[in-house]
Amino acid sequence: MRIQFKIFRFDPEHDTEPYYKTYTVEADEGERVLDCLNRIRWEQDGTLSLRMSCAHGVCGSDAMRIDGRCALACRKLVRDLEGDEVLIEPLPTFTVLKDLVVDLTPFFEKVDMVRPYLIASDPPEKERLQSHEDNLKMEEAIRCILCACCVGQCPVSNENEKFLGPAPLVQAFRRIFDSRDEAREERLRQLDYPDGVWACVNHFECTRVCPKEIPVTRSINTMKREIKKLE
Numbered sequence: 001m002r003i004q005f006k007i008f009r010f011d012p013e014h015d016t017e018p019y020y021k022t023y024t025v026e027a028d029e030g031e032r033v034l035d036c037l038n039r040i041r042w043e044q045d046g047t048l049s050l051r052m053s054c055a056h057g058v059c060g061s062d063a064m065r066i067d068g069r070c071a072l073a074c075r076k077l078v079r080d081l082e083g084d085e086v087l088i089e090p091l092p093t094f095t096v097l098k099d100l101v102v103d104l105t106p107f108f109e110k111v112d113m114v115r116p117y118l119i120a121s122d123p124p125e126k127e128r129l130q131s132h133e134d135n136l137k138m139e140e141a142i143r144c145i146l147c148a149c150c151v152g153q154c155p156v157s158n159e160n161e162k163f164l165g166p167a168p169l170v171q172a173f174r175r176i177f178d179s180r181d182e183a184r185e186e187r188l189r190q191l192d193y194p195d196g197v198w199a200c201v202n203h204f205e206c207t208r209v210c211p212k213e214i215p216v217t218r219s220i221n222t223m224k225r226e227i228k229k230l231e
């Protein structure tokens, strides 16, 4: 089938304003949007820039906005596109470095703020054991690949750059509900401020776009309840 890709273009070294350029691609229904974009790069326009690595929904690097919804280009099939023209744009919220490549530095700075690593006393002689039951409490959050789709889609993140944001909150959830972590209360108190967990107003957009089907909003609300218990 023949599809038109209307793609956001901006090269700050040469362009004063962003613009859209349309490319036509012959694609099979089972191909992914990423396959089409790569074909555009390789066969039509080598100046088009985008990030990708694994091409299998693991690295999280090809997050972009496809027809107005944040998604991984390698997980979006041609057969699931609506209409003959597809709008491809960079992730909202972030500064565009070139075309579909955005500056994720503020995103990873916020992830760092929640200390996304185990905080525990001296290492045991063998491994730190965890029961299957305890592991299930963090099992969904572990799936996060830090693609930032949730942040790009979140209306609050788009309006308030100070909001910690859904993905950093998922990272916090993962450690708060890790039975081996010893900083649970400290971590909860760290999120207890207006631009922390309380800035989330339950739009559920993060949950809808998460390619790993993490219940982001439910996780945020669970942490709100745990913070309340500390009062």
Ligand code: SF4
Binding pocket: 153, 154, 155, 156, 157, 165, 166, 199, 200, 201, 202, 203, 204, 205, 206, 207, 216, 217, 220
């Ligand atoms: S549920 Fe919260 S974090 Fe998710 S999109 Fe809505 S406001 Fe943003």
Ligand code: SF4
Binding pocket: 143, 144, 145, 146, 147, 148, 149, 150, 151, 166, 167, 170, 209, 210, 211, 212, 213, 214, 216
């Ligand atoms: S919570 Fe989901 S959408 Fe957000 S960064 Fe993690 S995997 Fe991506």
Ligand code: FES
Binding pocket: 051, 052, 053, 054, 055, 056, 057, 058, 059, 060, 061, 062, 063, 072, 073, 074, 075
């Ligand atoms: S390229 Fe790695 S998730 Fe899509």
